Amino acid sequence: MVAAREMLTIALPKGTLYQPSVKLLGLAGLQIEAIQNPGRQLLLYSEQDAVRFIICRPTDIPTYVEYGAADLGLAGKDTIVEQHKDVYELLDLKYGGCRFMVAVPEGKEQALQQWNQTRVATKFPHIAEEFFRRQGMQMEIIKLHGNIELAPIVGLAEMIVDLVSTGRTLKENKLVPIADVLSSTTRLIANRVSHRLKSERINPLVEKMRQIVEEGILDGCH
Numbered sequence: 001m002v003a004a005r006e007m008l009t010i011a012l013p014k015g016t017l018y019q020p021s022v023k024l025l026g027l028a029g030l031q032i033e034a035i036q037n038p039g040r041q042l043l044l045y046s047e048q049d050a051v052r053f054i055i056c057r058p059t060d061i062p063t064y065v066e067y068g069a070a071d072l073g074l075a076g077k078d079t080i081v082e083q084h085k086d087v088y089e090l091l092d093l094k095y096g097g098c099r100f101m102v103a104v105p106e107g108k109e110q111a112l113q114q115w116n117q118t119r120v121a122t123k124f125p126h127i128a129e130e131f132f133r134r135q136g137m138q139m140e141i142i143k144l145h146g147n148i149e150l151a152p153i154v155g156l157a158e159m160i161v162d163l164v165s166t167g168r169t170l171k172e173n174k175l176v177p178i179a180d181v182l183s184s185t186t187r188l189i190a191n192r193v194s195h196r197l198k199s200e201r202i203n204p205l206v207e208k209m210r211q212i213v214e215e216g217i218l219d220g221c222h
């Protein structure tokens, strides 16, 4: 068995981004049998590649990478922007594309500026704050942890800033987008020290991933 310090640790996001991330790593030449069906295991090995994989909540990936508990991680740009972590962004992997939008209840589609000094519910308070600051608007940001679309329906907030992918959740909850906030795709991030000390391991892997992304092999992965 390879000693832990010689291993390359890669943090994988569970949830929406998991399967395309596993596919990418497989195409990049890593043994992915263990992570294809991890069950409830959170730490898995590819002994042959001297790689270990940790499976994390998507929002925790930048934290594992910043502290060096993982050398590399795959995380949504939204999460990286929201958290201001000190990590090195190596590559735009182009999958997991989504947009962050301001949305309001149907029938209330007035111009954004007319919503000044109202309440905004969001899971991403820093992204929302920065957006409204740039618009010269002062809003009361209410941080929630999920099901953001509920907030304007029950009067917790006048509007939301949330992730829109197909637009189905907005539609089914009678909300309409009125402004674009941010576009996000999955990024490969690295711990700054690992990137220097493990460059011989990391650089060839990054190059393979770059080629796969450029060839568009992952297109169709959302």
Ligand SMILES: Nc1ncnc2c1ncn2[C@@H]1O[C@H](COP(=O)(O)OP(=O)(O)OP(=O)(O)O)[C@@H](O)[C@H]1O
Binding pocket: 013, 014, 015, 016, 017, 057, 058, 059, 060, 075, 076, 077, 078, 079, 096, 097, 098, 163, 164, 165, 166, 184, 185, 222
């Ligand atoms: N339709 C989508 N729904 C949710 N996330 C998406 C979607 N499309 C792309 N993403 C990307 O996937 C990331 C992780 O989303 P996912 O829903 O799997 O986890 P989460 O429940 O939001 O994360 P956490 O459990 O850490 O709060 C998002 O931050 C975003 O970058």
Ligand SMILES: O=P(O)(O)OC[C@H]1O[C@H](OP(=O)(O)OP(=O)(O)O)[C@H](O)[C@@H]1O
Binding pocket: 123, 145, 146, 147, 148, 149, 162, 163, 164, 165, 166, 167, 168, 169, 170
């Ligand atoms: O445009 P759509 O394709 O409908 O996708 C957008 C929905 O997906 C995300 O929610 P998620 O399922 O991650 O749950 P959450 O609300 O708990 O974050 C997001 O917060 C929206 O609610």
